[in-house]
Amino acid sequence: MPNRIGRYVIELPTRPEIISWGSAVGKTESEGPLAAHFDICYNTDKVCDGTWEECESQLAMDAINKAFNKAGKTFDDADIIFAGDLLNQCAASAFAVRSTDIPFAGLFGACSTMALSLALAALSVDSGAARLAGAAASSHFCSAERQFRFPLEYGGQKTPTSQHTVTGAGSVLVSDAKNGMPYVKNIMIGRIRDLGIKDANNMGAAMAPAASCTIADFLRDTGTTPADYDLILTGDLGVVGTELLHELMLTREQTDITDVHNDCGLMIYDTETQDVTAGGSGCGCSASVLTSVILKKIMRREYRNILFVATGALMSTTTAQQGNSIPGIAHAVQICMD
Amino acid sequence: MPNRIGRYVIELPTRPEIISWGSAVGKTESEGPLAAHFDICYNTDKVCDGTWEECESQLAMDAINKAFNKAGKTFDDADIIFAGDLLNQCAASAFAVRSTDIPFAGLFGACSTMALSLALAALSVDSGAARLAGAAASSHFCSAERQFRFPLEYGGQKTPTSQHTVTGAGSVLVSDAKNGMPYVKNIMIGRIRDLGIKDANNMGAAMAPAASCTIADFLRDTGTTPADYDLILTGDLGVVGTELLHELMLTREQTDITDVHNDCGLMIYDTETQDVTAGGSGCGCSASVLTSVILKKIMRREYRNILFVATGALMSTTTAQQGNSIPGIAHAVQICMD
DSSP: OOEEETTTEEEOTTOOEEEEEEEEEOHHHHTSTTGGGOSEEOSSSOOSSSOHHHHHHHHHHHHHHHHHHHHTOOGGGOSEEEEEESSGGGHHHHHHHGGGTOOEEEBOOGGGHHHHHHHHHHHHHHHTSOSEEEEEEEEOHHHHHHHHSOOGGGOOOOOTTOBEEOOEEEEEEEESOOSSOOEEEEEEOOOOBOOOOOOTTOHHHHHHHHHHHHHHHHHHHHTOOGGGOSEEEESSOHHHHHHHHHHHHHHHHOOOOTTTEEEHHHHSSOTTTSSOBTOEESHHHHHHHIIIIIHHHHHTTSOSEEEEEEEEEOOOHHHHHTTOOOOEEEEEEEEEOO | OOEEETTTEEEOTTOOEEEEEEEEEOHHHHTSTTGGGOSEEOSSSOOSSSOHHHHHHHHHHHHHHHHHHHHTOOGGGOSEEEEEESSGGGHHHHHHHGGGTOOEEEBOOGGGHHHHHHHHHHHHHHHTSOSEEEEEEEEOHHHHHHHHSOOGGGOOOOOTTOBEEOOEEEEEEEESOOSSOOEEEEEEOOOOBOOOOOOTTOHHHHHHHHHHHHHHHHHHHHTOOGGGOSEEEESSOHHHHHHHHHHHHHHHHOOOOTTTEEEHHHHSSOTTTSSOBTOEESHHHHHHHIIIIIHHHHHTTSOSEEEEEEEEEOOOHHHHHTTOOOOEEEEEEEEEOO
16 A cells, blocks of 8 residues: 655555566667667558557557567456557557557656656556556657657758657556566656746756656655665656756755666667767657666666656647747656565 | 455545535636536636636636635645646646646546546545545637637537537545545546547547446446436536437446436536537536536535546547547546535
């Protein structure tokens, strides 16, 4: 039964286990440094015969299918699935989950969705509301470009601070079974932080204050320091946001996280050689990185204690065009391995 | 601690109480049959100086503020708030919650959002993850028209099966305190139902199968019949969807719910005299009806046992334009009063 520690952290004493996970990615991700770790690597972003939006749904389905298959579970074994994405009305997730017939709680956390879905899935299992709960998130470069910026055919140029939306998806299954798998120790739902950034091509800057706030709150509530973690993994701050996070943590929180921090947006691409401007972003970024190399390393006990902090920018093209600033949020999940 | 009963229903044995609620609505709703029950009735849809989207955020803020004020609580007393809306990237909720500094879990359930947010808020409290949890949902006729159909200036004509998006919002506070207030007995997260409806001007038809499925599952899991409830209240099926729901329940489930059923989309307007085609819709429809007349009647013990089943159509303009059918979903919350 969940138990609040400090002001914001929720401890999950039953230690719900992440019994399996699946990831599926597109072409650019399959050419990046994590290629060997993904379950499914497409050599194209056109991963099905349909539209870009249907391709995104396909990636989400692939990741969900993979997680169930690896665990030897059927959809009927699951009590609930939490999922979300960046598309208007979270359509990619709804169309992906539609065929599974699993009770579906749709989420919107922008690029923080993988942490939000995993946190709520783990909470459901810890509380007894679910025995087996799914979590998933997805994004697609081409559906995101069309929706948030310009159709690909337009050939728009990118600014150096902009990030490249990951074509990919990730899914995990959380269970009340005790099999010595990685488990969720603590979760934390983040608060919105908005320091007035209005540049929709600089999401890293918009999200860094939220990441800093969540990490600082989490450390304070749990009475831990960065040195207690093998890895503090942010969602998709990219090159610009990562620098800002380090600075904010140092100047505002007097905490140096540089030794244990990495960012999914930096890991998924080689920002030196791949044409991805300031790194990866999108719900699929932290989702696919967590459900590939990270959980693999936790299984191998290369990491025994990580803090996963996915970050999201809660804006729309409408709010940006209307001159509003970009609210940022970051949710945290502590994953451990005995 | 939550407890699964049957296949889909989650019982909340601690009986988390709905300690307060707030509602705010626009002009058409203020001229409708429920006017006397809303907390805040604007005589215009331009409820603030900003854009239509900002007006929707204002309504959500109004409802949230009202719920906190009535309970004598500050935002700092809340451990989490679940909220969502129909705008792209759920922007109305994010901008409303931004100033509260409450940990924010964004949801997307289309017009089912009020049931989803209330269900998860009650689950959080029952499980111990939160002592005080908020839930909210909003919609606005003008922001929805612009986003889903045409800008108002275009003067588009409506088809008779189309519904009128409610300009309104509702919010509740769920607490672990024991004060003899209405309480949440059971919750149920719905499964997606899609019978191939592609007419975006007939949401009632798209959502009726999901409502039927959720109500039938709920009755089966709890071993109850419609006669056990003072009211089975669907979200916003309107005239067309209500007829279809009654028919589906009779023919597919051999269950007659007509004696105890009502629909928020039928209640909020006078469909005979107000120009609202087939009735109300939008996240704000079931949100504002629940948090006004319904909870008031539960407080007065006119109802002692209701099943609140908000329904949502999980489509976007993009999926509709691409020729996809409309997935429906319905989540259920049983609210009781001793």
